[in-house]
Amino acid sequence: MRKFSNFCGIFATVFVTTTIVLLASCSQDDDYYESDMYTLAEMETRNGGNGGDPGGGSTAHSFPSINAIKSSAVVLNRAAEAWSQMLGDSVNHEFRERGFLIYYKHSTGELYCGSIKVGSDSDVELFIPDGDREICATYHCHTSLRYAPSSDYRPTGPSDDDISIAETYGIPGIVEDYSVDTLRGGASANLPHYRRTYGPLKRADIYF
Amino acid sequence: MRKTLLFILCVFCFVSFHAQTVNLSKMQLQQRNEYLVDLAKEVTRQFGPDYYREYKEPEISGEKVFEGKWDTSPEVQRCVGRRYYTVTFRYDKTKERLNWNYSSQVDIWADDGEPKGVLFGNGIGVHFFERPYHQWVREGVKENEKIPYRKLPLLKQRNLDK
Numbered sequence: 001m002r003k004f005s006n007f008c009g010i011f012a013t014v015f016v017t018t019t020i021v022l023l024a025s026c027s028q029d030d031d032y033y034e035s036d037m038y039t040l041a042e043m044e045t046r047n048g049g050n051g052g053d054p055g056g057g058s059t060a061h062s063f064p065s066i067n068a069i070k071s072s073a074v075v076l077n078r079a080a081e082a083w084s085q086m087l088g089d090s091v092n093h094e095f096r097e098r099g100f101l102i103y104y105k106h107s108t109g110e111l112y113c114g115s116i117k118v119g120s121d122s123d124v125e126l127f128i129p130d131g132d133r134e135i136c137a138t139y140h141c142h143t144s145l146r147y148a149p150s151s152d153y154r155p156t157g158p159s160d161d162d163i164s165i166a167e168t169y170g171i172p173g174i175v176e177d178y179s180v181d182t183l184r185g186g187a188s189a190n191l192p193h194y195r196r197t198y199g200p201l202k203r204a205d206i207y208f
Numbered sequence: 209m210r211k212t213l214l215f216i217l218c219v220f221c222f223v224s225f226h227a228q229t230v231n232l233s234k235m236q237l238q239q240r241n242e243y244l245v246d247l248a249k250e251v252t253r254q255f256g257p258d259y260y261r262e263y264k265e266p267e268i269s270g271e272k273v274f275e276g277k278w279d280t281s282p283e284v285q286r287c288v289g290r291r292y293y294t295v296t297f298r299y300d301k302t303k304e305r306l307n308w309n310y311s312s313q314v315d316i317w318a319d320d321g322e323p324k325g326v327l328f329g330n331g332i333g334v335h336f337f338e339r340p341y342h343q344w345v346r347e348g349v350k351e352n353e354k355i356p357y358r359k360l361p362l363l364k365q366r367n368l369d370k
Contacts, residue, residue, distance in 0.1 A: 122307055122330045122358050149353070151338060154331050159307040161360060168363070182278035184335075 061106045063136040063203040066172035069102055069111060070195055075139065075174075078113040079195065083141050083176055085116065090144040090189050095121040099140030102174075106134070113139075123161075128169055136203050138166070141176040144189035152185035158198040166199025173199050230321030232293065233271065244268055247323065248295035248314035251341065254349050256328045258357030261299045261311045269294040271318055283337040291318040299329065305360040307331045330358040 069075055082098040089096045097119040103112050117124050119140070126138050140162075145152060156177040158166075166173040177183075179192040232240050245266050252260045276288040292315050299311040306329030313333075315324035323341040327333035332355050336344070 120358065122332070123360050125361070148332075151334050151336075151353075152355075153325065153327075153333055153335050155327070159331055160309040161305065161307045165363075180278045184279055 060205045060207050061133065062205045063104050064111070065202045066137055066174070066197045066199075067201075069137045069172070070174055070197055072111050074111050074113060075102055075137075078116070079139055079141070079174070079176060082116050082139065083193070085118075086141050086143055087189050090146045093147040095143040095145070095148070097122070097124040097140055097143055099124040099126050099138065101126055101128070101135050102137040102139060103134040104136040111136070128171065133206055135171060137172045137174060139174045139176070139195075142178075144178075145183050145185045145187055146189040148185035150184065150186040153182050156180060156183055157196055163198050170200055171203055172197060172201065229319075232316070232318045232321050233291065241268055243321065244293055244295050244316055247316060247321070248297070248312075248326075251314045251323050251326050252297065252312040254345060255326055255334045255353070256312060256355040256357070259297075259311045259328045259355070261297050263300050263311075264298050267296040267298070269296075274324070279337075281337075287317075287324075287337065292316060292324050293318060305362050306358075307360065328355045330355070 078100060082100065086096065086098050098116050099119065100116050101114040103114065104110075105112065117126060119125065121143060124140050126140065128135055128138075142154075142156065145154065156179075158173065158175045162173055162175060174195050174197055176193060176195045178187075179194055180187075183191075230243065232243065235243065245268070248266065249260065271291045271293060274287055274290050274292055276284045279285075295314045295316065296310045297312045298309070299306065308327070308329050308331060310327075311329045313327045315326070316322070317324050323336055325333055325335035325337075334353075334355065
């Protein structure tokens with residue numbers, strides 16, 4: 001009986017240790033959400049690549065993390081420009097989202113931004129072309145409600161659709177919005193605002 | 209005589225006010241769910257008729273507590289701690305694409321059965337902190353006070369357009 005107990009103890013220890021090692025190795029490899037695995041593979045198929053297969057002597061191109069992108073000067077400057085344009089609209093009682101694509105040049109390791117697109121009061125469409133190998137993130141800003149009726153309100157932060165698009169394309173997103181949880185009509189356009197990230201933590205490596 | 213009349217008037221107002229309010233927490237589950245869904249449909253039709261959908265069964269949340277962190281105005285702060293329910297109406301995502309996963313979402317106070325606010329699928333909503341819902345309906349909701357319908361292009365269509 002004692003031997004059996006010892007055996008159980010050793011078995012349990014080995015099992016727990018193995019599980020911890022496996023979990024640790026998984027967490028080191030996964031730099032993005034588990035749910036993105038399918039969509040990233042799908043994206044590679046869409047892009048005409050080899051499906052992200054690291055084998056076969058293909059070359060991997062990696063992308064920077066969304067946190068690195070969010071804090072880069074080139075992105076911050078373009079984001080400030082987009083936010084300023086959005087505020088300019090609100091002075092004229094118009095509400096239009098602004099956004100742009102962010103690219104990563106693999107040869108030089110530099111980030112650069114696309115032109116600022118103008119959207120509607122609830123959306124700005126940022127077209128991600130098929131086969132693109134440089135887009136590493138998207139940015140868009142939500143609008144002020146400065147001149148909306150005081151009975152209007154909206155939740156702030158990325159919408160369900162923002163998150164869904166980011167996950168479908170496997171491209172992380174940055175949204176700039178007011179810091180309050182819910183923005184009420186008539187609220188000052190100059191309330192504190194900040195940039196939140198959503199979707200995968202970085203675009204998956206591509207192989208070609 | 210004047211005092212008596214004033215007293216009768218006050219009693220009448222008090223009784224008529226309480227006759228209209230409903231404490232949902234004390235209702236039977238089925239009766240409460242019917243009340244919530246009927247009222248949520250009515251609110252959606254009043255403020256965003258183009259967002260009204262008969263798609264799947266509406267989802268009813270459990271009781272939630274209003275925290276009111278987002279606004280320091282007195283009309284919002286006096287409601288902090290009140291309980292409410294949320295009724296969510298979904299839509300067919302193969303037929304339309306909205307900013308949010310619901311076509312409308314209506315919050316209803318548990319203690320008096322009055323709507324707290326409604327959010328629509330485009331991300332904009334109307335709250336009833338300043339002007340109670342029934343007052344609004346009594347006075348009539350103007351066309352420019354309704355939330356216009358905004359949809360996004362379906363992703364399949366977008367890919368085909370390229």
